[in-house]
Structures are given as structure tokens and as C-alpha cells.
Amino acid sequence: MSTTIIVIAAVLIALGVLAASIAASVLRAWSKAVLAGGGFSVRPLSAEELDPFLTDATFTVTARRRFPFPPDKVWDALQLDGTFSWIPLVNGIHYGDDNRREGAARSFDGVLFACAEKVVTTAPDKRLSVTGTRISLPFVIDAFAQDYRLDEADGGTILRWTIAFHPRLGGFLPLRWAAPFVKPVMSLSIKGLASRI
Numbered sequence: 576m577s578t579t580i581i582v583i584a585a586v587l588i589a590l591g592v593l594a595a596s597i598a599a600s601v602l603r604a605w606s607k608a609v610l611a612g613g614g615f616s617v618r619p620l621s622a623e624e625l626d627p628f629l630t631d632a633t634f635t636v637t638a639r640r641r642f643p644f645p646p647d648k649v650w651d652a653l654q655l656d657g658t659f660s661w662i663p664l665v666n667g668i669h670y671g672d673d674n675r676r677e678g679a680a681r682s683f684d685g686v687l688f689a690c691a692e693k694v695v696t697t698a699p700d701k702r703l704s705v706t707g708t709r710i711s712l713p714f715v716i717d718a719f720a721q722d723y724r725l726d727e728a729d730g731g732t733i734l735r736w737t738i739a740f741h742p743r744l745g746g747f748l749p750l751r752w753a754a755p756f757v758k759p760v761m762s763l764s765i766k767g768l769a770s771r772i
Contacts, residue, residue, distance in 0.1 A: 599687060606689035607712040610682055614691065614709035618718040619723070622677075622695050625704055629722055632739035634750040638720035638761035642732045644772050646700040646725045649732045652771040653703055653723055659683070682704065688712065701725055709742075717743045736765050 608614050618627055629635060636695035642649050652658070654675050660667030664686040671680040679694040689711045696704035707719040726733045738761065742750070 601686040602711070606685060606687065607711070609689040609691055609709050609711045610684055612691075614689070614711055615713045617710050619693060619708050619718050620695065620706040620718055620720055623703075625695055625706065625720055625722070628718065628720055628741075629737050629739045632718075632720075633741045634753065635737060635739035636751075636754040636757050636761065637735055637737040638758050638765060639733060639735050640762055640765050640768075641728065642734060642769055642772070643730070644732060644769075645730070646727050646732045648772050649725055649734055649768070650700045650703075652768050655771055658768065658771065659764060661770060662764055673699045680708075688717075696722075697719075714743055717741045734765060734768070736761060 605614065611614040629762070656669045657667035659665050666684040668681055668683050671682075675694070675697065677694055677697055681692050681694065683690045683692065690707050691709040692705040693708050694703065695706050696702055701724065703723045705721050707716065708714050710719075715739075719738070722735075722739075724735045724737075726735070738757075
């Protein structure tokens with residue numbers, strides 16, 4: 576009987592590994608599609624829609640981190656290609672060209688997730704806001720945005736990073752309840768920005 580259980584467990588583990596490999600391959604293929612200009616469209620937000628969206632979206636969370644550098648140094652680090660590449664399985668954010676102003680195109684390249692974004696608001700050394708245009712996950716997100724705000728504080732900078740999204744389905748679900756679990760991950764993720772300054 577114990578041999579049967581071991582065989583069943585081994586088969587289940589092998590099937591799990593196979594399923595995970597297939598899922599990872601599909602997710603990477605969808606990510607590459609976004610980076611090549613394809614992917615699944617999401618509703619882009621205008622500059623006028625952005626601020627209300629950041630507070631009223633189904634899911635919104637803000638992480639804060641203090642850096643011992645002036646706002647212009649933190650701003651410059653946010654504008655570099657490769658931001659967030661210090662996170663495992665993330666290749667970073669990459670701009671389409673040298674344009675970092677409003678209307679600039681950029682992409683987030685993760686091994687299993689990617690999205691294309693457009694810069695909506697720039698106020699050098701103060702604020703950078705982007706809206707999503709395409710995403711690698713089908714039928715999940717209706718609209719999303721990111722907002723980075725920099726405030727000078729005691730010779731350093733406080734960076735507030737907000738992520739907000741509205742799902743295509745299930746907008747009535749209490750997704751904000753997940754914010755306390757996401758915020759520490761965001762805070763840890765943005766901490767690596769100091770290595771770019």
C-alpha cells in the first residue's frame with residue numbers, strides 16, 4: 576500500500592512540474608508579445624482621469640520609502656532604463672527611446688509578466704505618473720496606473736509609489752483588503768532604487 580502511495584505522489588509531483596512548466600512558458604510568451612508591441616489592450620487613462628482613478632480604483636495601494644538623497648537624484652534614478660531589475664525574475668522598466676516626457680512609451684519586462692505604459696504626467700523632481708496601454712495577462716485588467724511622488728524631507732526624499740487597477744471582471748470584490756499584504760512587497764521592491772543613485 577505504501578508503494579502505491581509513493582507512486583501516486585510521484586506521478587502527481589511530475590504532473591505538477593509539467594503543468595508549472597507549461598504555465599511558465601505560456602506566461603513568458605505572452606510577456607514577449609507585449610514587449611514586441613502586441614499583448615492585450617487595457618483602457619489608457621488621461622491626465623484628467625488619473626488622480627480620481629488612483630483613489631477610486633478597485634485596488635489601490637501606496638508604499639512610502641525615505642531615501643537619504645535629494646529629490647533630483649531619486650528622480651534621475653526613476654528615469655533610468657532597468658529600474659526594478661534588482662527584483663528576481665524582473666528585467667526592469669525600459670523606455671522606447673530617450674524621451675522621458677509626457678507621452679513617452681515604456682515597458683515593464685518581467686519574466687512571467689509584462690506591460691506597456693505611457694507617461695501621463697511628469698513634473699521633474701516631483702511626480703511621474705503612467706497609465707497602462709497593454710498587458711500580458713488576458714481578460715484580467717481593465718485599466719491600471721502607477722504614480723510616483725517625491726517630497727523633500729530633512730535633506731532626503733520621501734518617495735510615495737501608488738499602484739492602482741480596476742479588473743475587467745469582479746470589480747465588486749473587496750480587493751483593497753489585499754493592500755496590507757502588497758504594501759511590504761512594494762516597499763521592499765522600491766528600496767533597491769538606492770542602488771541606482
